[in-house]
Every structure is written in C-alpha cells, then in structure tokens.
Amino acid sequence: MNREQNMAGESPQMDMELEQALKHFKSSVDAWSYAVSTDAAGSRPRTAAKLAVRHSWRMAAGWALGCLLAAGSLTVAGHEIYHRQQLAKLAAQKAAEQRAAAGRATAQPTSAQPVSAQSDQKAPAATVRKVGVGNEDSARSQDSARGQDDNLLAAVDSDVSRQVPAAMEPLAQLMDDNGTQ
Amino acid sequence: MRGRGASTKVMAAGTALEPLSADSAEDIAAQEFARIVESHRPQIFRFLLASLRDVDLAETLTQECFLKAHRNWSHFRGDSSAMTWLMRIAINLQKDYWRNRRMQFWRQTRTNAVDLDEASEWLPNGERSAEQQILAKEQVAQVWQAVKGLSERQRTVFLLRYVEERELSEIAAATGLSEGTVKAHLSRAVGRVRAELRGTR
Numbered sequence: 001m002n003r004e005q006n007m008a009g010e011s012p013q014m015d016m017e018l019e020q021a022l023k024h025f026k027s028s029v030d031a032w033s034y035a036v037s038t039d040a041a042g043s044r045p046r047t048a049a050k051l052a053v054r055h056s057w058r059m060a061a062g063w064a065l066g067c068l069l070a071a072g073s074l075t076v077a078g079h080e081i082y083h084r085q086q087l088a089k090l091a092a093q094k095a096a097e098q099r100a101a102a103g104r105a106t107a108q109p110t111s112a113q114p115v116s117a118q119s120d121q122k123a124p125a126a127t128v129r130k131v132g133v134g135n136e137d138s139a140r141s142q143d144s145a146r147g148q149d150d151n152l153l154a155a156v157d158s159d160v161s162r163q164v165p166a167a168m169e170p171l172a173q174l175m176d177d178n179g180t181q
Numbered sequence: 182m183r184g185r186g187a188s189t190k191v192m193a194a195g196t197a198l199e200p201l202s203a204d205s206a207e208d209i210a211a212q213e214f215a216r217i218v219e220s221h222r223p224q225i226f227r228f229l230l231a232s233l234r235d236v237d238l239a240e241t242l243t244q245e246c247f248l249k250a251h252r253n254w255s256h257f258r259g260d261s262s263a264m265t266w267l268m269r270i271a272i273n274l275q276k277d278y279w280r281n282r283r284m285q286f287w288r289q290t291r292t293n294a295v296d297l298d299e300a301s302e303w304l305p306n307g308e309r310s311a312e313q314q315i316l317a318k319e320q321v322a323q324v325w326q327a328v329k330g331l332s333e334r335q336r337t338v339f340l341l342r343y344v345e346e347r348e349l350s351e352i353a354a355a356t357g358l359s360e361g362t363v364k365a366h367l368s369r370a371v372g373r374v375r376a377e378l379r380g381t382r
Contacts, residue, residue, distance in 0.1 A: 018375055021320035022343050024304070028321045029344050032303035033227035036236050 327377040339370035
C-alpha cells in the first residue's frame with residue numbers, strides 16, 4: 001500500500017502534516033534507539049538524569065509512606081493498650097467498690113449480733129431469771145432487724161417496680177394492685 | 182546450531198572437490214550468524230524499543246530473539262529474508278511478553294516503560310530552529326499518543342511500516358497476516374494518527 005492511497009480524501013495540508021509527523025516520529029525513534037544502544041557517555045544525559053531523579057523520588061516517597069504507616073500502626077497499638085489498661089483499672093476499681101459494699105452489707109447484720117452478744121456477755125453477772133430475759137431481748141432485737149430488712153427490701157422492690165418503662169406500666173400497676181391487695 | 186559431532190559433510194559453494202569438515206562448517210555458520218546479528222540487531226532493537234518503550238526489556242527481548250534464532254538457525258530455510266525471519270521471532274516474543282503481562286496483572290509486574298513525554302524528547306540535532314524543534318517534538322508526541330491507543334497488531338504493523346520502512350509483503354510475512362489484513366490495520370492506524378494530529382491542531 002502506498003501512502004498516497006492512505007491519505008486519499010484529505011487536504012494536501014493535512015497530508016503534508018501527517019507525512020512530516022511520521023518522518024519526525026521515525027527520526028525520533030532512530031535517535032532514541034541509537035543513543036540507547038550505543039550508550040556512549042553523555043549520549044542520553046537528559047533521560048538518565050530524569051530517570052535517576054524519578055527513582056530517587058519514588059524511593060523517598062516509598063520510605064516516607066512506610067515510616068508513616070509504621071508510626072501510625074504503633075500509635076494505634078499503643079493507644080489500644082492504654083485504653084485497655086484504663087478499662088481494666090476501672091473494672092478493678094468497680095469490683096473493689098462492689099466488694100467493699102457487699103462486705104459492708106454483710107457486716108451490718110453481724111455487727112448487730114455482737115451488740116446483743118455484749119449484752120449477753122454482761123448478763124452472766126445477773127440471775128438465771130435475768131439470763132432468760134436477756135435471751136428474749138436478743139431474740140426480739142433479731143426479729144426487729146429482720147423486720148427492718150424485709151421492709152427495706154419491700155420498699156426497694158416497690159421503687160424498682162415504679163421505675164419500669166411505660167410499656168410495662170400496666171404490669172407494674174397490676175403488681176401494685178396485688179401488693180396493696 | 183548444527184551438531185558438533187555431525188558426520189555430514191557440508192560442501193561450500195565453489196569448492197565442490199574438497200569436502201568441508203564439520204568444524205569448519207560450524208565456523209562458517211557461526212561467522213554467517215555473527216554477520217546477521219551485527220547487521221540486523223539495531224533494527225530488531227529499535228522495533229522492540231518502539232513497541233515496548235522500555236529500554237531494558239527491549240534489550241532483553243533482542244538478546245532472546247537472537248538466542249532463539251541461533252538455536253533454530255539450522256531450520257532457517259531461507260524462504261524469506263533473514264530480517265523477516267528475525268522480525269517474526271521478535272514479534273512472537275513481544276506477543277508472549279504481553280500475554281504473560283496480562284496473566285501477571287495481579288502479580289504486581291513492574292515495568293520501566295518511559296512515558297510518552299520522555300519518548301518524544303528524542304530528536305536528532307538537525308539544522309532546525311527552536312520553533313521547528315518544538316513543532317517536531319509536538320508532532321512526535323502526538324504520534325506516540327496515537328500509537329499508544331492502537332491495538333497490538335495495529336501497532337506492530339504501523340511500526341514495521343513507518344519506522345522500519347518494510348514492504349507490505351514483508352510485514353505480512355513477519356506477522357503471519359495476509360496483505361489485505363495488513364492494509365486494513367495500517368489504514369486504521371494511520372487514521373488514528375491523523376485524528377490525533379487533527380484533534381490537537
């Protein structure tokens with residue numbers, strides 16, 4: 001195929017431009033190929049320099065990105081560890097408080113006993129009749145303490161039942177009704 | 182290459198009375214091949230460089246091309262010219278490369294292909310004014326842009342025609358296509374170049 005056939009129907013100016021562009025393209029490829037294949041010193045300084053600069057930039061960018069990623073992951077890991085430690089501390093604190101509260105709650109009824117025991121200990125000095133009276137007193141005080149606990153629990157239950165969400169209101173009312181009944 | 186211990190006696194042209202030894206036949210073949218390498222290497226390299234825009238890869242494939250040619254030199258019957266035969270090997274190597282690259286897409290293949298701006302910076306230092314140089318550079322960049330958008334076959338045909346200045350019959354022999362197909366590919370490729378030139382004018 002000849003070029004004249006290819007360029008049929010085009011303006012002469014366009015033909016000339018195409019032909020010129022193709023000629024320049026060929027000479028450009030020739031020059032490039034020749035410069036690269038001979039690889040004489042300074043035959044392609046521009047490209048070599050450009051490539052070196054580009055490679056160094058790529059390397060620097062790669063290193064910077066790598067360092068950034070490493071620093072980021074280390075920071076995240078450190079923060080995560082710190083956060084967990086804080087949570088563990090809080091949990092331990094809460095547990096200790098709960099334990100203390102439970103201890104206090106259990107200590108109350110037992111501390112009531114020594115008082116009666118103390119009164120009991122004072123009793124041996126009295127007569128046998130008095131001992132019998134002392135026993136009755138301690139039993140009475142135990143009963144009253146138990147009654148107080150029951151009252152407290154009933155009050156708490158009623159408070160809790162009053163705090164139920166609206167959807168449970170009818171049930172709570174029923175409970176109240178039953179309680180009053 | 183012909184085997185070292187081959188018992189065949191090669192008769193050199195014009196010396197029919199004196200049979201050549203296997204060693205001397207090998208020497209002749211080696212010399213002949215060395216001559217072919219010397220004369221055709223620049224063209225093969227240039228074609229591969231223009232096709233791939235990667236200097237290292239073009240070097241590697243050129244070496245591989247001549248290695249393959251050396252191995253199969255004994256099978257070269259001379260139906261076509263040595264240049265056409267070598268070009269065919271180069272085209273097949275290039276095809277294999279593109280196929281492998283497509284296969285290795287997810288395997289992070291690295292390419293050192295230069296960008297189009299860099300490729301268009303090469304111009305011979307002719308006696309041209311600065312303005313002409315700039316114009317020529319622009320045109321070269323436009324042609325590169327068009328070449329980049331061509332299919333593998335179109336690009337091969339285009340480069341063989343306008344860079345290597347091969348005849349259509351040679352291109353057909355090198356690519357294994359019919360002349361009609363070569364014409365069609367060439368016409369499309371030129372149309373693309375023309376459109377690129379027209380589009381940026």
